[in-house]
Amino acid sequence: MxxxxxxxxxxxxxxxxxxxxxxxxxxxxxxxxxxxxxxxxxxxxxxxxxxxxxxxxxxxxxxxxxxxxxxxxxxxxxxxxxxxxxxxxxxxxxxxxxxxxxxxxxxxxxxxxxxxxxxxxxxxxxxxxxxxxxxxxxxxxxxxxxxxxxxxxxxxxxxxxxxxxxxxxxxxxxxCLKRGSETLSINHQQPDLADVRGQTQAKRALEVSAAGQHSLLFVGQPGTGKTMLASRLPGILPDISEEQSLEVASIASVSSQGFHPDNWKQIPFRAPHHTSSSAALVGGGRPPRPGEISLAHHGVLFLDELPEFHRHALECLREPLESGMITISRAAIQTQFPAKFQLIATMNPCPCGYAGSKAQFCQCTSEQIQRYRGKISGPLLDRIDMNVEVTRLPPEFLLDENIDQETSAMVRDRVMQSRELQMQRQGKLNVALTVPDMDEHARLQADAKSLLIQVTNKFNLSARACHRIVKVSRTIADLQGSRDIVAEHLAEALNYRCLDKTRMVR
Ligand SMILES: Nc1ncnc2c1ncn2[C@@H]1O[C@H](COP(=O)(O)OP(=O)(O)OP(=O)(O)O)[C@@H](O)[C@H]1O
Ligand SMILES: [Mg+2]
Ligand SMILES: [Zn+2]
Missing domain, CATH: 3.30.230.10 (Ribosomal Protein S5; domain 2)
Incomplete structure (x- = not known):
């Protein structure tokens, strides 16, 4: 032969x-x-x-x-x-x-x-x-x-x-034998929410974002705990399934870093530095390798100091934020990687960080502030469901060791309950609701509807922003176990849109 x-x-x-x-x-x-x-x-x-x-x-x-x-x-x-x-x-x-x-x-x-x-x-x-x-x-x-x-x-x-x-x-x-579950550690250590004092509203926003998988941007002065809060998101998310973990591992396996079995079933948490190139963020190279957004598949992409990222890199996020996939084109070859991630980001309100502060004087000109905010384009901002102001904590709160803090495990239980409700009702999480889905599962009660119409007109919100607000209010109602979305739920969702209001410009 x-x-x-x-x-x-x-x-x-x-x-x-x-x-x-x-x-x-x-x-x-x-x-x-x-x-x-x-x-x-x-x-x-x-x-x-x-x-x-x-x-x-x-x-x-x-x-x-x-x-x-x-x-x-x-x-x-x-x-x-x-x-x-x-x-x-x-x-x-x-x-x-x-x-x-x-x-x-x-x-x-x-x-x-x-x-x-x-x-x-x-x-x-x-x-x-x-x-x-x-x-x-x-x-x-x-x-x-x-x-x-x-x-x-x-x-x-x-x-x-x-x-x-x-x-x-x-x-x-x-x-090839699979390591026993006792050595294949599934007990991944996460920082706990109980470490963060006060900040009730920001923690609540984190819980809502975790429950409905909504993207979230924390805005606030330096040192208010934005980074601390954001890095505690994975700790309040439910575990990923075997099937999801296999997808996560497959992506890491073809990436330049490879897959380490110790990371089996760990919720991806990727925090690329703001100097990262577009290729590092969304993928690229020859042959094409997955970027941070794909390594964050089924997990969290954390962009700390959002306006400091290269504008082009941020613009590349628009497609995957909408479709959950990224297509990399190199010459005649197109390669696709999954990129269904939850985005969490932070920013200061202005370059010096103190716009809107009563205690400290902001040294920026209004052009500087505009240029800084302009680094995040309207279309990108439009794709972020919640933007939440994190305010400075009074020192008596910060130093009071007697405050009873909720642990991540307690919040996680509520997140899981609410997710179960969403899956039973519509077979997907609230973030993924389409317009027809919303008609069926996220109808607003009359009082909520008239409130939304008022606010949309006042702040000239886009249709996309409007739909996102409805989805967030669906999650807020779910966390309360309420079938109906009433004005109270919608009002809370509107609270998580601080950048739509002018309040943060001095
Ligand atoms: N609510 C809080 N509870 C406990 N510690 C806090 C809190 N807020 C801030 N800190 C302390 O301040 C430090 C700085 O917080 P963090 O890095 O999260 O601030 P930041 O808002 O991200 O600031 P920057 O805008 O400068 O990045 C933390 O490491 C922590 O020690
Ligand atoms: Mg920070
Ligand atoms: Zn300033």
Whole structure:
């Protein structure tokens, strides 16, 4: 037999499309050709495979070797195909049995010694190969990650020789085993809300935002506890499911940082620095890697000091905030990553931080204030459901250790109850309600409706802002266990729109 077929997987977004590695040995001038890989990757892969085969005492065929990685138009990263290419050559030259190879899929980089090196993005590979019904062999260092997909059965190997021994039926490889739940720590430590003194309104806003998954912007003077409050959001959110965790892990798996099994089931909390580039924030590069917004999928994206971010980077958030997905276009290739995150952000009211303060004089001119606020465009602001003023706490509150503070666990219980109510009623959280959904599930009582009409006219609110206010008031009613949305609920939602009012300009 001089032709062999081996299955492997490429990486595209968080999917892993099937790649068929066809190897053909023919007579003619000696050559080693690889078709279907980018030029640079071909050269490197060829050198590694040749050395690995020679160093493991296999015979490197004295023939014309042609390898075709199909489909040709699928973008492929080189190193993960080393193992399938090496096996393809061994099978085509009769050094390992070819018949059983199609029951398997392989991925792995080869060291020159024949040792297997880990590949990036192994989780999507495991998921796809499991769905195909074939067995998968991965490098040993990927085993722990691969084992997260249950009940997929994945084999791991440290060396090319181990893989060959397994295929010849001489010595079976072992399955990747999932760590016990006691070592796979699900008890992730979070800062507690009880550390924050006072700030009842801001804490309440945080609870409402957590319950309905509404985006939230805290506005206030320096040192009032905005950063402290925002970083306590993950601690009052319900756990993510196995299925969600697998998606989160798949995104991390294909990212440049990779996935660490210790982070299994941890709610993503991403707090990129304001100097982050657009590509770091929304994803990019070649091949495209997910950015912070995708790493925050099913979790929280925290943008501290929002106006300090590059304007272009902020504008890139508009699409994913609406659709929960991001599309990265590079030349002819488009890659999609999921990006369904809850946004929480902070800002000062002006560059010096003291606009609106009674205690301290604001030194900014009104142009400076306008320019500062203008860094966050209207359309972006329009997509933030709640903007809440955090005021300075009187020192007697700050230093009073007798105040009984609610813990994150107590707030979390209410958040979970309210979410259950939302799921039972409409099968989704309030943030995701569409206009027809709202007609059905978030109808305002007459008094609430006339209040909203009044306010919308007075502050010239957009239709989008108006709908967002209704959704937030739906959540407020849910937290109270009320079926109807009355004026009181709507009035509270309107309270979380401090930037719509002029009150914060001095
Ligand atoms: N309500 C509070 N309870 C307890 N400590 C507080 C509170 N508010 C502020 N602090 C203290 O002040 C510090 C600064 O708070 P934080 O960093 O959250 O302020 P900030 O509003 O983000 O300020 P900036 O606008 O300068 O970023 C906290 O580390 C904490 O020690
Ligand atoms: Mg801060
Ligand atoms: Zn100022």
């Amino acid at each position: 001089s032709l062999s077929i081996i299955y492997s997987r490429a990486s595209s977004g968080i999917t892993a499309p099937l790649v068929t590695v066809e190897t053909h040995l023919s007579f003619g001038m000696n050559a080693f050709l690889i078709v279907g890989l980018p030029e640079a990757a071909v050269k490197e892969s060829r050198d590694r495979v040749r050395s690995a085969l020679i160093n493991t005492q296999f015979e490197f065929p004295d023939r014309r070797i042609t390898i075709n990685l199909a489909p040709a138009d699928l973008p492929k990263e080189g190193s993960r195909f080393d193992l399938p290419i090496a096996l393809g050559i061994l099978a085509a030259s009769g050094q390992i049995p070819a018949e059983i190879l199609t029951d398997y899929e392989f991925t792995g980089e080869l060291a020159l010694s024949g040792e297997l090196r880990p590949v990036r993005g192994v989780l999507p590979v495991v998921l796809s190969s499991w769905q195909s019904g074939r067995k998968l062999i991965v490098p040993y260092q990927n085993a722990e990650e691969a084992a997260l997909v249950q009940p997929a059965k994945v084999l791991s190997a440290k060396h090319l020789l181990e893989v060959c021994a397994h295929l010849r039926g001489e010595q079976s490889l072992s399955y």
